[in-house]
Amino acid sequence: MLDKNTESIKTIFRDYYKKNKNRINSPSRLKEREFGYLSFDGFMHRHISVSDFSDFLENIIYKSPKGVYASCSYYNHPAKNMAEKEWKGSDLAFDIDADALNLKCKNQHDHWICKNCGKVGKGSRPNNCTKCKDNKINVLTWSCSNCLGATKNEAIKLFDILVKDFGISQKDISIFFSGNKGYHLVVENSVYEKLDRRERREIVDYMLCKEISLQSLGFDKKFSYSQLIQHIPLSNQPGWPGRIAHFFTDYETGSSADSLNFSEKIAEIYSTKSKFNKIFKQSVISLRSNIDPSVTPDMSRIFRLPTSLHNKSGFAKIKCGDILSFEPSTQPVVLSSEPLKINITFCPVFTLKGITYGPFKKSTETLPTFASVYLLLHKLATIA
Amino acid sequence: MVDIGKEDYAKYPFLPETGAFVKTLNFTITDLLNSDYNILENAKNRIIHGFKHGISPTSISNVEVEIFSFPLALLLIKSTNNSYAISKFALAESKRIENFLLNERQSVIPKLFEIILKIQPIEINDDSIDKWAYKIPLNSYLPRSLHLRGVNWRLVNRLVDQGFVYVKHKELVELLRSEIYEMIISKLDETKIPPSLLENKSISKTIKEIQNSMPRPPLNRSNIVFTGEYPPCVSKAIEMIKNGDQVKHYGKFLMTTFLLRAGKNVDDIIKMYPTSLGFSQSITRYQVEHIAGLKGGGTKYSVPSCKTMKTNDFCFKTEACGSIINPLQFRNKTNMVKKNARQKH
Ligand code: SF4
Ligand SMILES: [Zn+2]
Ligand SMILES: [Zn+2]
Numbered sequence: 223m224l225d226k227n228t229e230s231i232k233t234i235f236r237d238y239y240k241k242n243k244n245r246i247n248s249p250s251r252l253k254e255r256e257f258g259y260l261s262f263d264g265f266m267h268r269h270i271s272v273s274d275f276s277d278f279l280e281n282i283i284y285k286s287p288k289g290v291y292a293s294c295s296y297y298n299h300p301a302k303n304m305a306e307k308e309w310k311g312s313d314l315a316f317d318i319d320a321d322a323l324n325l326k327c328k329n330q331h332d333h334w335i336c337k338n339c340g341k342v343g344k345g346s347r348p349n350n351c352t353k354c355k356d357n358k359i360n361v362l363t364w365s366c367s368n369c370l371g372a373t374k375n376e377a378i379k380l381f382d383i384l385v386k387d388f389g390i391s392q393k394d395i396s397i398f399f400s401g402n403k404g405y406h407l408v409v410e411n412s413v414y415e416k417l418d419r420r421e422r423r424e425i426v427d428y429m430l431c432k433e434i435s436l437q438s439l440g441f442d443k444k445f446s447y448s449q450l451i452q453h454i455p456l457s458n459q460p461g462w463p464g465r466i467a468h469f470f471t472d473y474e475t476g477s478s479a480d481s482l483n484f485s486e487k488i489a490e491i492y493s494t495k496s497k498f499n500k501i502f503k504q505s506v507i508s509l510r511s512n513i514d515p516s517v518t519p520d521m522s523r524i525f526r527l528p529t530s531l532h533n534k535s536g537f538a539k540i541k542c543g544d545i546l547s548f549e550p551s552t553q554p555v556v557l558s559s560e561p562l563k564i565n566i567t568f569c570p571v572f573t574l575k576g577i578t579y580g581p582f583k584k585s586t587e588t589l590p591t592f593a594s595v596y597l598l599l600h601k602l603a604t605i606a
Numbered sequence: 607m608v609d610i611g612k613e614d615y616a617k618y619p620f621l622p623e624t625g626a627f628v629k630t631l632n633f634t635i636t637d638l639l640n641s642d643y644n645i646l647e648n649a650k651n652r653i654i655h656g657f658k659h660g661i662s663p664t665s666i667s668n669v670e671v672e673i674f675s676f677p678l679a680l681l682l683i684k685s686t687n688n689s690y691a692i693s694k695f696a697l698a699e700s701k702r703i704e705n706f707l708l709n710e711r712q713s714v715i716p717k718l719f720e721i722i723l724k725i726q727p728i729e730i731n732d733d734s735i736d737k738w739a740y741k742i743p744l745n746s747y748l749p750r751s752l753h754l755r756g757v758n759w760r761l762v763n764r765l766v767d768q769g770f771v772y773v774k775h776k777e778l779v780e781l782l783r784s785e786i787y788e789m790i791i792s793k794l795d796e797t798k799i800p801p802s803l804l805e806n807k808s809i810s811k812t813i814k815e816i817q818n819s820m821p822r823p824p825l826n827r828s829n830i831v832f833t834g835e836y837p838p839c840v841s842k843a844i845e846m847i848k849n850g851d852q853v854k855h856y857g858k859f860l861m862t863t864f865l866l867r868a869g870k871n872v873d874d875i876i877k878m879y880p881t882s883l884g885f886s887q888s889i890t891r892y893q894v895e896h897i898a899g900l901k902g903g904g905t906k907y908s909v910p911s912c913k914t915m916k917t918n919d920f921c922f923k924t925e926a927c928g929s930i931i932n933p934l935q936f937r938n939k940t941n942m943v944k945k946n947a948r949q950k951h
Contacts, residue, residue: 305880388744389769413745413769419851421748424761431762438763460767 224262227598230605232262234595235531236286238557243283246529248275250410254296254310258524259287260533268524271301288533291524294408296415304522311415314422315525316429317517318376319404320369331364331570342568362600364570365403370550377405378545380511383429384409387461399554401532401539406525422519431462431510436502439463441492450492454485462509469505531556536595552576555592562594563587563606569597610714616672617706618718619699620789628677635681635800638674639808648675650812653683654819656698657691664705680797685804685813691820693895696790703786707779715775722782722789730772740778741770750781753893784892837936838922839915840864847879856910856918862897863909864933872898909934 224232239246249255252275258268259282272278282290293300294315298308321328334347338356350357377397384390390409398406417425427433436442440453440463455463457471470488474480475497479490492498517523526532526539537554552575566582572593573579579593586606589597597603615624638645648671656662666672676699683695707718719740720726727740744766751759751771765772773781804810836844843861846853853861865875872894879890911932915921930936 386768387766389767413743417745417748420752421745424748424752428761428766433757433760434762435757435760438758459765461765462762463765 227605228262231536231595231598232286234536234557234591235288236283238531239279239283239286242529242556243276243279246279246527249292249527251296254298254300256293256295256297256300256307256524257527258291259285260289260291261285261287269301269303271299282530290527290530292527293522293524295521309521312417312521314409314411314414314417314425315518315523316380316407316511317400317404317514318373318380318407318512319400319514320365320373321363321403322514323369323372323376323512325369325372327366327368328363331366333362333364333568333570335360335362335568340567360601362570362602363403364572367551367573369403373404374545374548374550376512377407379509380407380429380513381545383511387428388414388425390414397542397545398528399537399540399542399548399550401526401530401537401554402535405542406539408525419519419521422521423515426513426515426518429511429513430515431506434462434506439466447489450489451485454488454492457484465509466502466505469509470501473501473505534599536592536599557592557595559590559592561588562591564589564594564597564603565606566597566603569600569602572596610717612669612673613666614714616666616669618703619673619676619793620703620721620786621718622721624673628673635678635803635806635809638678639806641674645671645674645678646808646812648672649678649682650816652676652679652699653695653816656695656702657819657821660698661701661705662698664702677797680794681799681803682809682813682816684794684797685799685809686817686820688817688820691816692794694821696787696794699790700783700786703790704779704783708776719778719782722785727773727778728770739773739775741767741772742778742781744769744771747771747773747781750784754780787892835936836864837927837933838924839920839933842922843920844878854918854920856915857920858893859897860910860915860920860933862894866898867909867934 253271253273255272256268257270257272257278258266259270260266293312295307295312296310298310299306302308329345332345334343334345335341336351336354336356337358337360339351339354341351341353343352347359347361351359381395381397384395384407385392390411394409394411396408396410398408400406440455441450442453445453455467457464457468459467467484467488470491471484473491475491479487482490491501528539528541531538536557538556540554540556542548542553551573555574563586565586567584569580569582571578571580574593574596579589594603598605610621610623612627615621615627618624652662652675679695683692686692707715710718716726716729723742723746725743725746727742729740744761747764748761751761757763761771804813835841839857840861843853843857846857847861862875866872872891875894876890909932910918912921912923912927912930915933916923927936
């Protein structure tokens with residue numbers, strides 16, 4: 223049996239799917255993909271094959287699950303178990319999540335809540351409650367415009383590398399807002415679909431600039447000054463050498479080095495190792511795309527179906543037409559604005575569709591359904 | 607037009623032109639044997655030199671002799687029916703080809719690589735990136751670079767642009783190593799031994815000579831057949847490979863050396879890699895054969911010690927391992943251990 227809150231959310235989700243079934247598009251290569259859904263009782267149903275998408279949606283309305291998923295892989299037998307599916311290929315998929323970026327704002331808006339005494343604290347959780355010393359503590363990861371801006375930035379960098387370095391045509395790349403705090407980028411391209419796990423891992427390391435070697439960039443400890451000048455990458459070069467060189471030439475050292483020409487400037491910085499290493503590290507951090515390394519190589523994973531609802535926020539996963547102008551706190555907010563009364567135990571401030579709510583503490587509020595559901599799903603409120 | 611001549615036929619037996627040339631001359635084996643040049647002698651030397659030095663001779667004194675000694679060498683080595691010697695020969699021949707490729711004239715290289723790679727590497731004539739000679743598509747680069755050691759092979763350390771990876775001439779040859787080997791193997795597969803061949807006295811005498819100088823295989827597989835349960839580290843590697851997980855080099859190395867000692871052959875081991883997960887058969891084969899000592903200098907690798915496995919973070923020690931120092935000593939004593947445990951309580 224589901225509790226009252228869950229029942230209410232389930233009904234709201236059902237209404238959404240009923241109203242929007244025509245807006246949910248069938249994924250490409252429908253019959254080759256594995257589908258799955260997570261029901262509100264917590265059970266994950268996987269290894270489902272779909273031959274008629276509207277039948278599948280009818281079933282989704284009937285079941286009203288917490289989450290709906292489709293594989294990024296194509297199989298001969300998507301409904302069989304993993305070993306018998308017969309893999310044919312996979313989209314090249316990337317995941318960017320705010321929680322992995324370790325942003326400073328997390329300390330401002332993430333909280334912990336003691337399950338025993340209800341004490342609420344800011345930042346990362348302590349081992350024991352500071353008030354009652356109990357160790358049963360809930361963690362609340364929240365998000366703000368800074369988090370959403372940062373993930374968007376990572377998505378833009380990734381898109382750029384995919385187009386420039388990997389030569390993937392823009393029309394083969396779909397950027398989705400994940401429905402919570404991040405983005406999914408999916409490449410559907412016959413050249414890349416056959417890559418195996420290990421090959422996908424190489425691509426991940428490339429995006430993360432992981433273990434990039436100075437020597438291969440042209441910085442060899444054994445070089446004389448003139449050799450160094452010759453080997454230093456130029457900022458008009460493609461790939462990592464060009465991007466990193468560009469970062470260096472734009473970097474204002476505040477010293478006389480700034481007036482030198484490109485290669486001479488870099489060589490000058492290189493002559494002071496500690497300074498060079500510091501700038502190099504900065505360049506890598508700011509240029510790489512901070513994707514989740516475990517997602518891309520895992521071809522057996524299923525991803526949230528575009529236009530379906532996220533079970534932690536009640537927002538939809540949606541395709542971003544233009545990533546630059548995309549509004550992550552407005553466009554994915556798809557549930558109704560009908561008023562819904564809730565009892566809030568506690569919640570930090572949050573902004574949806576341009577309106578700021580909270581902070582609230584032990585109060586009963588009537589908020590638009592999308593905002594109430596957001597708090598209900600975070601277990602910060604109950605139906606009043 | 608690329609001008610490919612007779613000398614190239616001698617250097618690169620995989621060229622379609624070489625095959626066509628041999629056909630037009632329409633020689634029979636008897637013709638070959640009766641020719642003024644000692645083709646049989648040359649074929650024999652090719653094989654034996656390869657056994658000794660790991661590479662077939664790279665000097666060409668007579669182009670025709672070289673051209674014809676290759677198919678004859680295929681017949682001879684195949685007649686020995688010894689798979690170890692056949693692999694040794696294929697490896698020595700591919701080393702010879704690599705050697706030629708490294709010193710090849712610029713004008714014919716793209717054509718040669720196109721035949722090997724099935725796609726044309728694009729030549730770079732740009733001064734700003736002059737250290738690179740060619741670029742090849744990313745999806746041709748990745749499966750080949752993955753099994754090469756050294757940070758310079760990692761994608762992140764490459765110039766990658768518009769879906770192409772830049773490589774130097776020497777690197778291109780290295781990337782294609784396993785393909786070159788495969789081409790020799792497929793030539794061997796195509797070779798049919800005419801039943802009358804062995805009736806020829808000089809042929810059967812030469813085969814004997816070859817057999818006498820054949821290297822001994824590094825492992826005597828027949829008398830050690832492992833029947834028990836695998837040690838935890840080996841089971842772990844097998845399980846990971848079956849699931850398509852990335853297995854650290856040492857894990858694969860342990861599994862391969864162990865299974866070879868346990869009486870499995872190269873093919874059995876290759877079959878353990880699920881093709882459905884996109885493992886490239888030929889690369890797996892290359893790696894397994896390398897460890898089996900069939901490739902790359904023929905070093906015989908032994909099963910690494912438990913200490914080595916620990917240092918390389920691939921030891922999954924359980925009670926059953928006890929105090930063994932090499933995974934080969936593993937005997938499952940779990941039942942015994944359990945019995946003792948029960949007695950205690
Ligand atoms: S102790 Fe030896 S046999 Fe046992 S898991 Fe470790 S390496 Fe393997
Ligand atoms: Zn408490
Ligand atoms: Zn934030």
